[in-house]
Amino acid sequence: MRYIKWGIFLLLALLTFGFFHYTLPQHDVVRIVDTEVRRVDFGENSIFWASPDTGTDTAANRDVRFINAVYENGRVMVYRNEDTGWGWPPYFKLDSSNLQTEARDLASTSAAPQWVVIRHYGWRNEFMTIYPNAVSVRAIAGPDVQIIPWLNIIILTLLVLFIFWLWRVWRRFKERRIDPVLDDAAEAWDSVDERADAARDSARGFWGRMMAWIGTWRSKPRE
Structure with a gap:
């Protein structure tokens, strides 16, 4: 019984950690290289996508905005840019189109990099085709800026x-x-x-x- 008890406790701890790690905001210091819109067909990973833009209809497939970025070490990262509306997580994000314009304006090249902080939630998983959802973006002086998650x-x-x-x-x-x-x-x-x-x-x-x-x-x- 003791092993079962500790197993249940460990499972609950892992679920709690995963919930908060996915939901709480994270900050990435990256360089935006491109923005795009793709047509996405939702399947088994549909729970990892947000709602359609506020005021639009729900469909089995729709256009989704993406922000393509690169870390200082050269590793790539792709963010989706979707409204959260009034649902969960409670970011109350209603300005995906505005954020896409800001990200496009901050795009830069490796020769003249413009470093930015992208605030997001969620995970990136290539196997399951999961992308973190960008919430905000702002320019910073360089890649060595320290971000304190207050x-x-x-x-x-x-x-x-x-x-x-x-x-x-x-x-x-x-x-x-x-x-x-x-x-x-x-x-x-x-x-x-x-x-x-x-x-x-x-x-x-x-x-x-x-x-x-x-x-x-x-x-x-x-x-």
Whole structure:
């Protein structure tokens, strides 16, 4: 049971980590090389795509904006640029077309790079064709700029405080409600055990006396 308990705990911890890692904003320092619009047919990975632009119809396929970028080390990254609307995650992004224009304006070449910070959420997975969703873009002085994720720090700090509060509430509830019931049940069980032991001892004494009495009936061996 202990292994099952720790297995469930580890699974919940991994799910929680994955949820926050996907949902919380991340910042990439990159150079935008191009922007484009592609027609996308949604399949098994449809849960990793956002809603259509606010005010448009939902369809099995639609045009999706993309931002192509390169890291300082030469590794490429592709972002989708979709509205989140009023759904989840709660970024309330309604300006995908404006963001696409800003990204196109900040595109540059390796000879004259313009470094930018793209704020996004989500993952990039080539095997499942998953792209992070760009939320904002802004120009910076160079690729060595340090970005401090203040929002993530605040959210995670509040989460830790909330978990600690829940733990305190649970401990108090357990001490006041559950522990007394368990103590009463343990005392009742001990009392049952004591009565059972007494009954067993009494039965053993009775049968012992009975067997001794029967033994007196047996004929004694002749001398």
